Amino acid sequence: MRHRTSPRLLALALSAALLALPFATQAQSLSEFHNLTPEEKRDYWDSLSEQERQAKREQWRAERDAMSDEERAAMHAERMAQRDEMRAGWNALSDEEKQARRDAMRAHREERRAMWESMSPEERAAIRERHGERHHGRHHEHRGKD
Numbered sequence: 001m002r003h004r005t006s007p008r009l010l011a012l013a014l015s016a017a018l019l020a021l022p023f024a025t026q027a028q029s030l031s032e033f034h035n036l037t038p039e040e041k042r043d044y045w046d047s048l049s050e051q052e053r054q055a056k057r058e059q060w061r062a063e064r065d066a067m068s069d070e071e072r073a074a075m076h077a078e079r080m081a082q083r084d085e086m087r088a089g090w091n092a093l094s095d096e097e098k099q100a101r102r103d104a105m106r107a108h109r110e111e112r113r114a115m116w117e118s119m120s121p122e123e124r125a126a127i128r129e130r131h132g133e134r135h136h137g138r139h140h141e142h143r144g145k146d
Contacts, residue, residue, distance in 0.1 A: 030060040034079055049130065 028044065036044060048056060064072065090098070116124070 028056070030063045031075065033060070034075070034082075 033041065033044070045053065067075070093101070119127075
């Protein structure tokens, strides 16, 4: 048997999570987030502070917990359909188109890396603080470059 969160407790948790968020990020529901492109998701997530990310996780967990089994299954099926659609789109590309996309992604990563490396330690620290050391610290430390 599955544990159900009481509606009152759920409302309290949602209220607390929403109060912790700035007004600009409150509209982003779990389903809205899943409908973003991978780049939009990354940009959105990077725009949040660590405290906002934690509040967003709690909000989405409460939303997910409030869903019925059928709603959760439907959301999962939609996500799998989106993944399959992306995979089919990739498979429909010619080898040249795939290589061009890989090259473009590689160039984008190199641009971002060059931008990062051109920053002063103070600028890097400010970015880490804004985005949360857990996210950026792990991302950049594994390269051993700072």
